[in-house]
Amino acid sequence: MTEHPLTTHTQKPLIDPSILRAAKRERPERTPVWFMRQAGRSLPEYREIRGIGSILDVIKDAKLVAEITMQPVRRYGVDAAVLYSDIMVPLLGAGVSVDIVQGKGPQISNPMRTTKDLDLLRPTEIRDAVHYVKDAIEILKSSLEVPLIGFAGAPFTVASYLIEGGPSKSYSKTKALMLEDERMWHGLMERLVEVAFEFLRLQIDAGVDLIQVFDSWVGSLSQRHYLKYVKPYTRELFNALSTYPVPKIHFGVGTGELLADMADMNIDVLGVDWRTSLRDAKQRSRRPLAMQGNLDPAVLEASPKTVLSECIEVIKSSRSCDGYIFNLGHGVPPHIDPAQLERIVRFVHEFGDKIRYEDLDPSVETIWEYLD
Structure with missing residues (x-):
C-alpha cells in the first residue's frame, strides 16, 4: 500500500474548534458541519489509494488510515475529521473472527448464540491488539488543524452483528435471543459495554477530541424492549466515559420514538436521523443538549438546487436547538458526487448562522447564484 509522509507525533493546535463549541451548546463563529462516512468509498482519491483486500487490512495501516481520514478535510473543508475505522475493529481485538466483505458488510464466522460463546469475547486484550488505531490517531494529531472524532458501536448494534452473523433487516435472531435467553443477553451486553469502553478509551487517550457512539440499528426495537434490554447498558457505557472531558454524541437510525430515552444519558449531543425534525427532537429530548443532523442522505441524489432547498429547511428546524452541528441523518452513500458535499459545506458555512440566528x-x- 501507498506510503504517506505523516510521521511526526507533535500535536498541532486546533485553528477551528467550532464543532467543540457547538457540542458545548455555545455559539461558534460559524455553524459546524461534518458527514458520517465522509472518508472512504465516495471519494475518488480514496479509491485511488485503497488497494485490494479487506477494509480491516487497510485499517491496520496507520499511515494509510491517517491519509484517508484527512482526504475529506482537504476536499470539503469540513469542521472535523472522523477516524477512518469500523465498529467491528474492537471485536477483532477482543478475539472474534470477523471480516468485512465488500457489498455484504460485516461477516461473523461463528455467530454467538449460547452462553459458552461469551468466553470468546476478551475485552481486556483490545488495547494491545488494535495498537494501530492509536498509531493512526497520533499521526493525525500531528497534522490536523480541526478536531478529530473517534467512535464505537453501541452494545445493541454490535450484538446484532454477533448474533445474526452479519447485517439484518429484521433482527429476528437478535430479538428472539434477547427475549428467550436473558442470561445470555445480559452477559453479552455486559461484555460489549466493556468492549466499547476499552475501544473509546484507547482513542481518547491517543488524542481524539470528541466521540460518537453509533447505535445504528436500535430503532428496530420497541420502546418497552429498549428500556428493559438496552438502555441500562448504553447508560452504563456513557457513565463509564463521563470522567473523560471530550464531548459525547449519541446517534441511532429510526429512533424517533426513543429520542427521549437516548437523551437521558451522560451525553452532550443527540444525533438525529432524517425522520424526525430537529425541532421535534429538541422537544422530545426534554433536557439541554446540542443536536446533530439531519439531512436525508437520499436527497444527495437530487439536483443541487433541491439539495440546497432541503438544507435550508434542516437549518431552519435547528433554530430551537441549544447547540447545532450540521450532518446527514446517516452515512454518505457510496456513489454520491463529492461536489454535492462540497456545495453543502460552503452553504452551511456562509448561510448557516444567518438562517439560524x-x-x-x-x-x-439567491444561494445558487452566490455558490455557483
Missing part, C-alpha cells in the same frame, strides 16, 4: 429565509436561487 437572523431568521433569514433565502431563496434557493
Whole structure:
C-alpha cells in the first residue's frame, strides 16, 4: 500500500474548534458541519489509494488510515475529521473472527448464540491488539488543524452483528435471543459495554477530541424492549466515559420514538436521523443538549438546487436547538458526487448562522447564484 509522509507525533493546535463549541451548546463563529462516512468509498482519491483486500487490512495501516481520514478535510473543508475505522475493529481485538466483505458488510464466522460463546469475547486484550488505531490517531494529531472524532458501536448494534452473523433487516435472531435467553443477553451486553469502553478509551487517550457512539440499528426495537434490554447498558457505557472531558454524541437510525430515552444519558449531543425534525427532537429530548443532523442522505441524489432547498429547511428546524452541528441523518452513500458535499459545506458555512440566528429565509436561487 501507498506510503504517506505523516510521521511526526507533535500535536498541532486546533485553528477551528467550532464543532467543540457547538457540542458545548455555545455559539461558534460559524455553524459546524461534518458527514458520517465522509472518508472512504465516495471519494475518488480514496479509491485511488485503497488497494485490494479487506477494509480491516487497510485499517491496520496507520499511515494509510491517517491519509484517508484527512482526504475529506482537504476536499470539503469540513469542521472535523472522523477516524477512518469500523465498529467491528474492537471485536477483532477482543478475539472474534470477523471480516468485512465488500457489498455484504460485516461477516461473523461463528455467530454467538449460547452462553459458552461469551468466553470468546476478551475485552481486556483490545488495547494491545488494535495498537494501530492509536498509531493512526497520533499521526493525525500531528497534522490536523480541526478536531478529530473517534467512535464505537453501541452494545445493541454490535450484538446484532454477533448474533445474526452479519447485517439484518429484521433482527429476528437478535430479538428472539434477547427475549428467550436473558442470561445470555445480559452477559453479552455486559461484555460489549466493556468492549466499547476499552475501544473509546484507547482513542481518547491517543488524542481524539470528541466521540460518537453509533447505535445504528436500535430503532428496530420497541420502546418497552429498549428500556428493559438496552438502555441500562448504553447508560452504563456513557457513565463509564463521563470522567473523560471530550464531548459525547449519541446517534441511532429510526429512533424517533426513543429520542427521549437516548437523551437521558451522560451525553452532550443527540444525533438525529432524517425522520424526525430537529425541532421535534429538541422537544422530545426534554433536557439541554446540542443536536446533530439531519439531512436525508437520499436527497444527495437530487439536483443541487433541491439539495440546497432541503438544507435550508434542516437549518431552519435547528433554530430551537441549544447547540447545532450540521450532518446527514446517516452515512454518505457510496456513489454520491463529492461536489454535492462540497456545495453543502460552503452553504452551511456562509448561510448557516444567518438562517439560524437572523431568521433569514433565502431563496434557493439567491444561494445558487452566490455558490455557483
